[in-house]
Amino acid sequence: MGRYVVRRLLQMIPVFIGSTFIIFMMMYALPGDPVRALGGERAPDEAQMNALRADLGLDEPILQQYWNYLTGLFQGDFGTQIASRREVIDVISEALPATIRLTLLAFVITAVVGIAMGLIAGLRAGGKTDAGILFFTLLLISVPVFVIGYLYQTYFGVKWGWISPTVRDSEDLGELFLPALALASLSLAYVARLTRTSIVENRRADYMRTARAKGLTKRRAVGVHLLRNSLIPVVTFLGVDIGNLMAGAVVTEGIFNIHGLGRAVFEALKSREGATVVGIVSFIILVYLVVALLVDLLYAVLDPRIRYA
Amino acid sequence: MPDQAPEALKKSGALSETETLKKEAIPTAAAPATVVEAGPAPGRPRSLWSDAWHELRRRPTFLIAATIILVLFVMAAFPGWFTSVSPREADLTTNYLKEPQLTHFFSPEWLGYNQQGQSIWARMVHGTRASIIIGVAVTAIVLVFGGLVGMLAGYFGGWIDAILSRIVDVFLGIPFLLGTMVILVSFDTRTEWTVIMALAFLGWTTIARVMRGSVISVKQADYVAAARSLGAGTWRIMLRHILPNALAPVIVVAMVALGGYITAEAVLSFLGIGLTEPAISWGGDINRAQDRIRVAEHILLYPSILLSITILSFLMLGDAVRDALDPKLR
Amino acid sequence: MPIDMDKTDVTEADTPGVPLLEVRDLHVEFRTREGAAKAVNGVSYTVDAGETLAVLGESGSGKSVTAQTIMGILDTPPGRITGGEILFRGEDMLTMSEERRRTIRGDKIAMIFQDALSALNPVLSVGYQLGEMFRVHRGMSRKDAKAKAVELMDRVRIPAAKERVNDFPHQFSGGMRQRIMIAMALALEPDVIIADEPTTALDVTVQAQVMDLLAELQRDFTMGLILITHDLGVVADVADKIAVMYAGRIVESAPVEELYKRPAHPYTKGLLDSIPRLDHKGKELYAIKGLPPSLMAIPGGCAFNPRCARARDICRTEVPPLADVTEPDGTPIGGRSSACHFWKETIHG
Numbered sequence: 001m002g003r004y005v006v007r008r009l010l011q012m013i014p015v016f017i018g019s020t021f022i023i024f025m026m027m028y029a030l031p032g033d034p035v036r037a038l039g040g041e042r043a044p045d046e047a048q049m050n051a052l053r054a055d056l057g058l059d060e061p062i063l064q065q066y067w068n069y070l071t072g073l074f075q076g077d078f079g080t081q082i083a084s085r086r087e088v089i090d091v092i093s094e095a096l097p098a099t100i101r102l103t104l105l106a107f108v109i110t111a112v113v114g115i116a117m118g119l120i121a122g123l124r125a126g127g128k129t130d131a132g133i134l135f136f137t138l139l140l141i142s143v144p145v146f147v148i149g150y151l152y153q154t155y156f157g158v159k160w161g162w163i164s165p166t167v168r169d170s171e172d173l174g175e176l177f178l179p180a181l182a183l184a185s186l187s188l189a190y191v192a193r194l195t196r197t198s199i200v201e202n203r204r205a206d207y208m209r210t211a212r213a214k215g216l217t218k219r220r221a222v223g224v225h226l227l228r229n230s231l232i233p234v235v236t237f238l239g240v241d242i243g244n245l246m247a248g249a250v251v252t253e254g255i256f257n258i259h260g261l262g263r264a265v266f267e268a269l270k271s272r273e274g275a276t277v278v279g280i281v282s283f284i285i286l287v288y289l290v291v292a293l294l295v296d297l298l299y300a301v302l303d304p305r306i307r308y309a
Numbered sequence: 310m311p312d313q314a315p316e317a318l319k320k321s322g323a324l325s326e327t328e329t330l331k332k333e334a335i336p337t338a339a340a341p342a343t344v345v346e347a348g349p350a351p352g353r354p355r356s357l358w359s360d361a362w363h364e365l366r367r368r369p370t371f372l373i374a375a376t377i378i379l380v381l382f383v384m385a386a387f388p389g390w391f392t393s394v395s396p397r398e399a400d401l402t403t404n405y406l407k408e409p410q411l412t413h414f415f416s417p418e419w420l421g422y423n424q425q426g427q428s429i430w431a432r433m434v435h436g437t438r439a440s441i442i443i444g445v446a447v448t449a450i451v452l453v454f455g456g457l458v459g460m461l462a463g464y465f466g467g468w469i470d471a472i473l474s475r476i477v478d479v480f481l482g483i484p485f486l487l488g489t490m491v492i493l494v495s496f497d498t499r500t501e502w503t504v505i506m507a508l509a510f511l512g513w514t515t516i517a518r519v520m521r522g523s524v525i526s527v528k529q530a531d532y533v534a535a536a537r538s539l540g541a542g543t544w545r546i547m548l549r550h551i552l553p554n555a556l557a558p559v560i561v562v563a564m565v566a567l568g569g570y571i572t573a574e575a576v577l578s579f580l581g582i583g584l585t586e587p588a589i590s591w592g593g594d595i596n597r598a599q600d601r602i603r604v605a606e607h608i609l610l611y612p613s614i615l616l617s618i619t620i621l622s623f624l625m626l627g628d629a630v631r632d633a634l635d636p637k638l639r
Numbered sequence: 640m641p642i643d644m645d646k647t648d649v650t651e652a653d654t655p656g657v658p659l660l661e662v663r664d665l666h667v668e669f670r671t672r673e674g675a676a677k678a679v680n681g682v683s684y685t686v687d688a689g690e691t692l693a694v695l696g697e698s699g700s701g702k703s704v705t706a707q708t709i710m711g712i713l714d715t716p717p718g719r720i721t722g723g724e725i726l727f728r729g730e731d732m733l734t735m736s737e738e739r740r741r742t743i744r745g746d747k748i749a750m751i752f753q754d755a756l757s758a759l760n761p762v763l764s765v766g767y768q769l770g771e772m773f774r775v776h777r778g779m780s781r782k783d784a785k786a787k788a789v790e791l792m793d794r795v796r797i798p799a800a801k802e803r804v805n806d807f808p809h810q811f812s813g814g815m816r817q818r819i820m821i822a823m824a825l826a827l828e829p830d831v832i833i834a835d836e837p838t839t840a841l842d843v844t845v846q847a848q849v850m851d852l853l854a855e856l857q858r859d860f861t862m863g864l865i866l867i868t869h870d871l872g873v874v875a876d877v878a879d880k881i882a883v884m885y886a887g888r889i890v891e892s893a894p895v896e897e898l899y900k901r902p903a904h905p906y907t908k909g910l911l912d913s914i915p916r917l918d919h920k921g922k923e924l925y926a927i928k929g930l931p932p933s934l935m936a937i938p939g940g941c942a943f944n945p946r947c948a949r950a951r952d953i954c955r956t957e958v959p960p961l962a963d964v965t966e967p968d969g970t971p972i973g974g975r976s977s978a979c980h981f982w983k984e985t986i987h988g
Contacts, residue, residue, distance in 0.1 A: 014475065015478045015482055016482065018478075018479030018482070019480075022480070022483060022488075026488070026491045027491055138624055138625065138628075139617075141568075141620070141621075141624060142617045142618075142620035142621035142624055143613070144572050144617070144620075145576070146575075146576060146579050146595065147595065150599065150609060154606065204714065205757070206757035207757065207759060207760040207761070209707075209712050209752070209758070210750075210752060210759065210760070211760070212710075212711070212712045212744070213710050213712050213745060213749070213752075214745040214771065214772060214775070215741050215742060215775065215776060216741075217741065217775065220771075224763075225760050228760070229760070229762055232762070243484065247484035248486070250486065250487065250490070250580070251486075251576060251579075251580065265487065266490075269490055269491065269494045269582070270494070272494070281483070281484065281487055281491070284484055284487070285484070288482060302762065303761075304762060304809070305761055305762075305809050
């Protein structure tokens with residue numbers, strides 16, 4: 001087990017370097033000029049711009065730039081914003097708490113509602129309830145998050161006034177509920193469908209027949225035997241989904257006016273703040289990789305048949 | 310998380326890594342030869358695909374989804390058949406507050422007007438093309454490229470697989486939507502092809518993973534060993550024996566992913582990083598409608614409904630095909 | 640060393656004349672899209688305490704479906720019980736409440752499945768799965784239940800039971816897994832055990848050990864055992880009586896020696912002739928021609944007629960009743976019956 005973890009950690013390094021490299025290249029090697037963007041509408045002064053480029057290291061070869069960035073990164077230096085001269089790490093740590101709260105709330109909604117819906121549908125597979133839940137999940141998947149966000153905001157927030165339509169204080173979980181629900185919608189639908197499939201596959205399994213033959217109560221047969229087996233793939237999906245939820249916050253945070261990582265990266269993209277974009281995306285990649293590793297280890301706990309060599 | 314359709318799929322592909330970890334082989338014991346354990350009398354033999362087609366034709370969800378998709382394709386190819394006015398023709402005397410005339414089917418005023426006084430219905434009809442072209446083209450590119458990578462990795466294994474799988478891992482690490490945003494923001498004018506390339510650049514890994522797993526499981530089948538022992542060449546085995554049998558899960562994933570790419574385009578356009586003017590895109594129209602949502606929600610609602618129906622149709626199609634190909638899930 | 644357990648249930652008292660378990664004219668069918676598959680068509684048999692009934696038949700003969708129906712673990716739908724009774728100590732289990740039935744399952748009537756690897760839950764330890772019987776039916780604490788599990792594993796001679804109680808099913812060999820299956824069925828000392836092909840999935844060398852263990856435990860606990868099998872070799876050593884099934888019906892039933900000595904149904908005869916024998920070495924092995932019938936379209940008359948060398952016109956039109964078998968002079972042979980129009984010709988020459 002220990003050796004497996006070490007090996008996986010070592011494998012993570014090239015993947016992380018590779019992913020950040022691609023992001024870096026996409027940001028800097030493609031057309032578009034952050035220094036020119038800085039000037040806005042005004043006619044740019046070439047000499048001034050060149051001086052700024054030299055100052056920021058933007059005149060160096062692209063590979064050299066990446067090397068500089070990477071060595072900085074491993075020393076904890078995420079770089080500096082061009083326009084505001086702020087440290088990117090400060091931008092991240094300022095925006096992070098709101099996103100973490102939003103992501104975790106969405107995650108809880110996804111897990112609880114998704115598994116419950118999948119369980120109900122799976123146990124009644126082929127029936128009307130099942131068909132209804134399946135169609136509902138298809139609906140959640142096919143309505144894009146920005147539409148869902150606006151619908152929630154307009155109806156729950158503005159027209160019916162149940163809940164605050166925008167987020168003034170991201171520490172108030174009540175205010176975060178609507179955006180979290182919008183953010184969770186898609187994952188929730190996937191979790192429900194995955195749980196359902198898994199339940200349907202397992203409920204006719206031989207060991208379920210054994211459970212009945214043993215005279216176990218239905219509650220015990222489903223709650224212990226069926227769920228324990230069916231949730232293995234769901235847990236894996238949920239783990240990997242944390243990264244997705246964080247990345248998906250770009251849209252949700254925009255609609256609900258939450259000052260989190262998603263908004264920060266979106267604003268940085270618009271103003272071509274390369275260091276900020278690459279910094280935040282790298283951070284999300286790191287979260288994704290670490291969670292993927294944790295999920296793999298969790299998998300061995302949940303399924304004793306898996307052994308890591 | 311808008312782009313999750315492809316993303317969730319590709320991430321859930323991560324399951325396959327754990328799946329290939331050692332599970333104890335289930336021992337199979339040969340039954341003693343006493344009473345003959347014969348199966349039921351053999352029926353007419355049918356192939357997986359013709360069986361699936363047989364099954365599909367009887368499914369209402371499939372028929373509905375296929376019909377809608379057909380109509381959308383026609384709409385994309387011949388928008389003039391559905392609306393007489395130009396989507397760009399702006400009549401500023403027509404106030405967007407004017408109620409939609411819901412009984413005037415297919416007329417310019419059917420679904421009302423937007424802030425520029427353009428017919429919402431006309432813009433919806435003409436917006437179909439972008440969504441369909443992008444969805445289909447990205448899926449096609451991804452199928453060919455991802456399929457090839459997955460086939461090579463799965464078939465040859467060893468160092469080829471090791472290298473290709475690392476590359477796939479690297480791409481999988483990049484968040485799909487954020488990644489495409491980073492690419493697209495670099496271009497000042499973005500046509501359908503810019504968006505297609507950006508989505509395909511990060512989307513091919515989904516198919517590669519599914520194909521690899523599928524090829525690995527098919528490769529171990531006895532008929533492949535039989536073909537090899539009869540002296541069939543590598544390419545022949547790959548194309549004639551493995552590809553047809555490994556394709557089913559790939560096709561299903563591709564259909565669902567197609568809906569995801571359409572969503573992704575809409576989200577990008579909604580964020581203002583997708584198609585640029587003069588292209589007409591549902592996402593872009595929805596974006597421009599958002600500041601009027603409290604007074605005139607139809608500007609946002611109708612394109613959203615059509616967009617959702619489109620994505621829903623592809624999802625339902627993929628679902629139906631998957632069920633037809635995998636009878637044990639019924 | 641039997642496992643001591645207080646049995647205070649009122650159903651425990653044996654009523655004279657009432658069989659321990661009796662199946663009466665059971666009918667089961669499966670609904671499919673193509674129509675109803677008639678899996679069980681009027682099966683009746685009884686088992687008494689200490690008795691072993693072997694139910695013999697090909698796959699699709701309805702022997703397992705009958706067993707599942709007795710256990711109450713038939714998947715419904717698609718399965719449907721269309722008639723008959725299952726009497727446990729005289730009480731019809733098909734009409735009692737589901738909750739009452741549940742308390743009988745595992746406690747009074749237990750089942751051993753064919754493939755222990757898939758029949759045991761892969762993600763729970765064997766100790767947990769064994770202990771569950773005591774926790775659910777006896778309300779024991781988790782700790783006591785685990786101690787009981789160790790005891791049970793000792794009883795079925797699993798080496799180092801104490802160390803292995805927390806292992807998972809996949810960590811045991813096939814034979815050991817089947818022993819765990821047996822231990823689970825025996826846990827509460829049931830009155831009836833149904834063993835559905837208990838040794839089919841095992842290596843030949845292990846088969847005998849597991850079968851011997853099962854027979855020994857049955858003797859010790861004087862349980863009724865229903866042994867479902869397609870293997871005539873297994874039957875000869877352990878069974879008291881045999882019921883041969885074909886196309887959802889019992890075609891012959893007889894005490895075990897009688898059946899081997901002189902079968903009264905052409906199907907049974909065919910089965911016995913198709914066993915390889917050393918003194919027939921070099922000769923071609925007999926095989927019953929044709930295939931078992933489809934349950935969707937069971938042939939009219941005697942279901943076996945298309946494959947029967949003796950078949951005549953009456954076999955194609957009239958269903959033969961399960962009739963008592965007698966000596967040529969008319970004296971009855973205890974417990975023998977055959978569902979063949981020509982059982983006389985079959986048994987007596």
